[in-house]
Amino acid sequence: MKTLEELKAIRDRARDSVDLRRDNAGTRIVVGMATCGIAAGARPVMLAFVEEIARRGLKDVTVSQTGCIGMCRLEPMVEVYAPDKEKVTYVKLNPDMVGRIVAEHIVNGNIVSDYTIGAAE
Amino acid sequence: MDLFRAHVLVCGGTGCTSSGSAELIRRFEEQLELNGLEKEIKVVRTGCFGLCEAGPVVIVYPEGTFYSRVKPDDVNEIVAEHLIKGRQVQRLVYSAEKSQVATSLNQMQFYEKQKRIALRNCGVIDPENIDEYIAFDGYQALGKALTEMSREEVIDTVKKSGLRGRGGGGFPTGLKWEFAFKSAADQKFVCCNADEGDPGAFMDRSVLEGDPHAVLEAMAIAGYAIGASEGWIYVRAEYPIAVKRLYIAIEQAREYNLLGKGIFGTDFNFDINIRLGAGAFVCGEETALMTSIEGKRGEPRPRPPFPAVKGLFESPTILNNVETFANIPQILINGWEWFASMGTERSKGTKVFALGGKINNTGLVEIPMGTPLRDIIFDIGGGIPGGKAFKAVQTGGPSGGCIPSSLIDTPIEYDSLIAIGSMMGSGGMIVMDEDNCMVDIARFFLDFTVDESCGKCVPCRIGTRRMLEILERIVDGKGEEEDIPKLESLAKTIKATALCGLGQTAPNPVLSTLRYFRDEYEAHIKEKRCPAGHCQALLQYFITDKCVGCTKCARICPVGAITGKVKEHHVIDQAKCIKCGQCVENCRFNAIIKK
Ligand SMILES: Cc1cc2nc3c(=O)[nH]c(=O)nc-3n(C[C@H](O)[C@H](O)[C@H](O)COP(=O)(O)O)c2cc1C
Numbered sequence: 001m002k003t004l005e006e007l008k009a010i011r012d013r014a015r016d017s018v019d020l021r022r023d024n025a026g027t028r029i030v031v032g033m034a035t036c037g038i039a040a041g042a043r044p045v046m047l048a049f050v051e052e053i054a055r056r057g058l059k060d061v062t063v064s065q066t067g068c069i070g071m072c073r074l075e076p077m078v079e080v081y082a083p084d085k086e087k088v089t090y091v092k093l094n095p096d097m098v099g100r101i102v103a104e105h106i107v108n109g110n111i112v113s114d115y116t117i118g119a120a121e
Numbered sequence: 122m123d124l125f126r127a128h129v130l131v132c133g134g135t136g137c138t139s140s141g142s143a144e145l146i147r148r149f150e151e152q153l154e155l156n157g158l159e160k161e162i163k164v165v166r167t168g169c170f171g172l173c174e175a176g177p178v179v180i181v182y183p184e185g186t187f188y189s190r191v192k193p194d195d196v197n198e199i200v201a202e203h204l205i206k207g208r209q210v211q212r213l214v215y216s217a218e219k220s221q222v223a224t225s226l227n228q229m230q231f232y233e234k235q236k237r238i239a240l241r242n243c244g245v246i247d248p249e250n251i252d253e254y255i256a257f258d259g260y261q262a263l264g265k266a267l268t269e270m271s272r273e274e275v276i277d278t279v280k281k282s283g284l285r286g287r288g289g290g291g292f293p294t295g296l297k298w299e300f301a302f303k304s305a306a307d308q309k310f311v312c313c314n315a316d317e318g319d320p321g322a323f324m325d326r327s328v329l330e331g332d333p334h335a336v337l338e339a340m341a342i343a344g345y346a347i348g349a350s351e352g353w354i355y356v357r358a359e360y361p362i363a364v365k366r367l368y369i370a371i372e373q374a375r376e377y378n379l380l381g382k383g384i385f386g387t388d389f390n391f392d393i394n395i396r397l398g399a400g401a402f403v404c405g406e407e408t409a410l411m412t413s414i415e416g417k418r419g420e421p422r423p424r425p426p427f428p429a430v431k432g433l434f435e436s437p438t439i440l441n442n443v444e445t446f447a448n449i450p451q452i453l454i455n456g457w458e459w460f461a462s463m464g465t466e467r468s469k470g471t472k473v474f475a476l477g478g479k480i481n482n483t484g485l486v487e488i489p490m491g492t493p494l495r496d497i498i499f500d501i502g503g504g505i506p507g508g509k510a511f512k513a514v515q516t517g518g519p520s521g522g523c524i525p526s527s528l529i530d531t532p533i534e535y536d537s538l539i540a541i542g543s544m545m546g547s548g549g550m551i552v553m554d555e556d557n558c559m560v561d562i563a564r565f566f567l568d569f570t571v572d573e574s575c576g577k578c579v580p581c582r583i584g585t586r587r588m589l590e591i592l593e594r595i596v597d598g599k600g601e602e603e604d605i606p607k608l609e610s611l612a613k614t615i616k617a618t619a620l621c622g623l624g625q626t627a628p629n630p631v632l633s634t635l636r637y638f639r640d641e642y643e644a645h646i647k648e649k650r651c652p653a654g655h656c657q658a659l660l661q662y663f664i665t666d667k668c669v670g671c672t673k674c675a676r677i678c679p680v681g682a683i684t685g686k687v688k689e690h691h692v693i694d695q696a697k698c699i700k701c702g703q704c705v706e707n708c709r710f711n712a713i714i715k716k
Contacts, residue, residue, distance in 0.1 A: 001378045002386040004264040007255065010377075014256035017163075020128050020182045021245055028183075033207040047161070050126045062183035063126055065207020 019059065026060025027106060028081040029053075034068035040075035041094060048095035049078070052102045061106060074120060080105060089117040125163040127204060130180040132244060134169030134330050135323070135362055137176040141193065142166075145177055148196035153204070162204055168331015170244035171485040172231055175215055180244070189215040231482055234501055236463065238471050239287075239324075239447040240487045243331030248366050251373040254334040260379050262450035263338050266345055267385045270453075275346040276302055279449065282457035283469030288314050288405075288442030289520065289547050290622075291468075291535040297439055300429035301347040304437035309349035311340050312414070312433060312440040315356035315363070316398050316405035319518030320569060322549035324473040325443035327485050329356065329363035332447065333370035337393060339446035341380065342453065344391040347439055352393040355410050357400045367395055402519070402573035406621050407440045409575070420577045421621035442547065444473055464490030468534035474516075476502050478551040479509065491532045494524065498552060509554040512653075513637070517546030519566045519573075520626030522633025523559060542633040544626075558655035559638040560645055564592040566630035574623065581624030584615040588631060598658045600646035605635065657700050660715045664691050667712035674704040674713065 001007055031037070031046040049063045069077050074091035080101075081087050088111050090101060097115055104110045113119055131137075131146050146166055153159045170178045175189030179199070186209050188199065195213055202208045237243075246253040254260070266275050280295025301309060313336060317325040329336065340352040356364055371393055374380040382390045396414045403409050404419040411433045413419035432438025448470060452460045461469050468490040474497065477483055481503035488497060494514060498504065505511050513523040522543035524531065531537055535545050553562065567589045576582045588611050591604050612628030619625045635642060644650045651659040664674075670688040682698040685691030693704075693713075705713045 001260070001264075001384065004261075004268055004385065007260055007264050007385075010252060011255045011258070011261075014252035017125070018246065018253055018256045020125070021130070031207070033205065035206070038206070046126065050124055050161075054124050064183050067206060067208040 016054070016057075020062065026062070026083065029061065029063045029106070030066045030079045030081065031063065032067070032069045032075055032077040032079075033065040034072075036068055036072035037075045037077065040072075042076035044095045045076045045078065045093045045098060048098035049102070052098055053106070056102065056107070058102075058106065071117075074117065077117075082109075090115045091117050091120045125161060127162045128182045129162060129164045129199075129204070130167050130182065130244065131164065132168070132170050132176060132178040133166035133248075133362070134173070134176075134243075134327055135360070136169065136173035137178060138362060140176045142177040144193045145179065145191055145196060148193050149200070152196055152200040156200060156205060158200070158204060165247045166249070167246060168243040168248050169240075169327040169485055171235075171240065171327075171487075172215070172482060173484040174482050175484075178244075184209070187215045188213045231484075231486075231501055231503070234492065234496055235487050236471050236489045237487050238451050239328060239335075239444045239473050240331070240485065241451070242335065243327055243485075246332065248331055248333055249369050251334060251370065251377060251379075254332070258454060259334050259450070260338055260377075262453035263341050263345075263379065264385050265453055266342050267387045267389055272302060272346050272348065275342065275453070278453060278457045279346075282452045282460040283464070283467075284445065284448055284452065284460065285468065285535060286442055287444035287448075287472065287547065289517070289545070291545060294441060294445055297429060297441070298343060298346050300427070301349075301437045301439045304430050306437050308351075308434070308436045309347055310433040310436055310438040311343045311347070311349045311352040312411065312438055313340055313352065313354040313356075313443060313446060314405060314407070314410060314440055315354055315360075315443045316410060317357065317360075317443075317547065318400070318402035318405045318573075319547050319549040321477045321551055322475045322518060322547055324475050324485060324548045326360050326363050328443050328447050328473075329360065330366055333363075333366045334374065335447045335450055336367075336443055337370055337374055337380065339449035340393060341384070341391045342449055343439060343441070343446070345389055347437070349439075350390045350392070352391065353414055353433065354393060354395050355398055355404070355414055356395060358397040359400050364395065364397065371395070401575070402569075403575045403621070403623050406623060408621065410440065411438065420575050421623070423620060444548070465532065465534045467536055472533065472545065472548060474548045474550040476550050476552070478515075479505050479554040479557070480552040481506050488533065490534050493530050493532055495529045497533070497550070498529070502552065505552065505554050509556065511552070512555050512557055513553045513559065515543075515551040515553065515562065515630070516549065517544035517626075517629070518549045519569050520544060520622065520629055521546045521549075522629050523553070523562065523637065524633075525637040527637075542629070542636050544629070556653055556655060558596070558651050558653040559634045559641050560592065560651075561596050561655055563631045563634045564589065564596055567592055567627070570623065570627040574627075578618075578620035578624060580615045580619040581621075581627065584611055584619075585624065585627050587611055588615075588628065592631070595642065595645045596651075596656045596658065598645070598649045598656070600642075602646065604646060605639075605642055608635065654715060660700055661695055662693050662698055662700065662702075662704065662713055662715050664693060665712050665714060666690070667710050669710055669712075671709070674708055677703050677707050679703065 076093045078090045149164045179188040179191045276298050284294045285291040404413050406421050409419045409421040428438045473487045513525050515523050571585050571589050574581045668690045675683040682694045
């Protein structure tokens, strides 16, 4: 270790791998992963979120899972909880739709109405 | 870099390791692989989470779900339910937290009143991975000290923070460093006291197991401040996990050149050695510790000269406790104002305690100085088990004293504890309930010091033994009127004349129990009665009216002390009874009592 910059570079690299464990006040993306969700393809959707968020280096965003949300016919379903905002529920997702949700909603705060539960009903 | 969507943290502290956490890690890895999840979910072995009572502990992030008492057979369920389907396994979630909402550590009552500085990385990082320490700002403080601060500035920061030694004495750390800084010499040393000999204490072990780099970093900072290039850690060999992690940490720090020559491109060199202690209590005393590092028999020597002038290998040396060191990097990063804003006027920051004895949440807690004892015992500690009454709490180990329930609102700080006849000590905190006999507690600690006395000075070698004999006599029902004044006069002499802290403080448990529980001593001596119903020799067993005359006790009694006809009230012959308690255990009608 020769400089403080070198240490900071290691820190920034290592941070990505421990971010999950920090106290997170940011956005939570919750994927329905009960039997119905998994059968409808929730796993690739979840992984797509994880990858997209890492690719963009978004901090304060976590992806976690939940059980059956109760509308199995609309799976894979994902709920987005942003601080101080109403919960948004996306339905019938596939991995190709994830990029747009992250870009428009998570990053820019604009809900992708086409994919929401309101549009599907 | 691999992307993980979840982390499974398994406690690898000594407590959880002995309750089987290594097997849990193996099972998790096996199950994750079976389910093809090993690239998605990472298993991390961490240091102690503090809630040892609930061990083995497993925490799943990002939800922060706190699972307690996890058994190997539970692993399949956690993987299948939580990690695959995202449903928390409710029956394993820590009992005070049955809510559906994802809980984080900070929301649990056990952690709510705590403030984790020395323990901040314990249970959060993988202690065997230096990158994780660095991710949580590790080695930033060393970098800052070496590249941006002068030696005087480092010492000044530590002085102004108000940090005092956490090893027992409470000496101001910055002042100690300044003395050593001012001692001119070619060679100086930094020593870390990881001997931790107090019965029931495991604060330092947990720091070493959970965050070893924090200690290494602080020692290097101290080395820079006083002008030393060599550090020594004296750790007891009974701490194998801590020792192993220290070796790994030192190796990793050397690889990154955070130890070694020319650290951070400066001309500062520093390296650290480890010396294993054989577990003698006296070797925790600073002069004995250094003598032991030198390879000689661990005996104390008179001070002055103080170690800052003439310490290890006759060179100026500072010796600090593990927890003292663990605070240092945080003070340099966040500034002395931040540290000094916590605690009370003369006791700054936080203190870690090992909670044990008659308490629901046995474990490790870190609280801001000034927190009342009541909060520790009843809020964080969850109170006394079995609905029993709180009687006293012992702090300061064999050098400390018992604090009675009437003083439970005393704030925890160095001076207030001394004022009530106890002391902060290194952080052991043993809770006692109504069933504990205070004379017997004093006897227990005296027994410990007599055992551990090195024998070099007469007051400690012989004086403490005489005190122990008197105490043994009292609990044996053979106490005499003059015993209390005799104890008091011996105590006074030993305190004034013993060579080192071991002897000087050895009478404290006796003096403090005499101060607050004198009536118990008197009951033992004058009435031959143990009010707590603990001292075997003073107990008598009686059969009450509940007796239906089943004859079971009479048949069980090994000495034939119980007589009575079938369906008639039985009686115990006190002259024959050996107080083995067999009758009480076997009576189906709860008809036999001891008092
Ligand atoms: C008998 C005896 C045992 C001690 N044991 C320990 C110990 O296990 N750990 C410790 O840090 N200090 C122990 N001390 C206190 C040390 O002598 C010394 O004061 C302390 O390590 C200094 O570090 P600090 O200023 O950071 O507290 C003991 C003192 C005595 C008299």
